[in-house]
Amino acid sequence: DAGITQSPRHKVTETGTPVTLRCHQTENHRYMYWYRQDPGHGLRLIHYSYGVKDTDKGEVSDGYSVSRSKTEDFLLTLESATSSQTSVYFCAIKGTGWMNTEAFFGQGTRLTVV
């Protein structure tokens, strides 16, 4: 199995509080992604990174920020959590080159904002 872990796995937080989710990899892969999964919407890309300090927005980036200060860690921050951000969050990693383009996923983080 690919070395990717998400923390925490479950979190309940109050509206208006900041929350940070962590994605850690041991594969030294260049690309990292954050998705949210909601019923009827599939996996929607929030932010992604194509290198240390290189990040870009996905389709649902409002209310989220990310940071990648080293290859192995990609942090997702909800600046002021809202109930609409209650979701399951997945991190994914992907390598480069013709034979290394499969994306591996973490186990997911279930976030509830009350």
Place this chain on the structure above:
Amino acid sequence: AQKVTQAQTEISVVEKEDVTLDCVYETRDTTYYLFWYKQPPSGELVFLIRRNSFDEQNEISGRYSWNFQKSTSSFNFTITASQVVDSAVYFCALSEQGGSEKLVFGKGTKLTVNP
């Protein structure tokens, strides 16, 4: 812009039936990758297949087969003789090669195989 469309939201079949899951994609790049992932009720995302844009050969793996047609921008997935264990949500995804390699998913198709 990248886009993946899975028009079938839910499909229900009886065990041993064949079922095809449709995937249509949009991209301006000539070099890209297509993927299928399975998400069983336990929630993890399981990689099934990767296909690059230069390889239009169909692929078969046991009861699974994939049909890639660039002319129609489709990458369809067929399960032959479906089983209850095939019940899951299946996602098709697209990644453009080079640069940021943004990875975009369709909304998924929920397959239920009834005994």
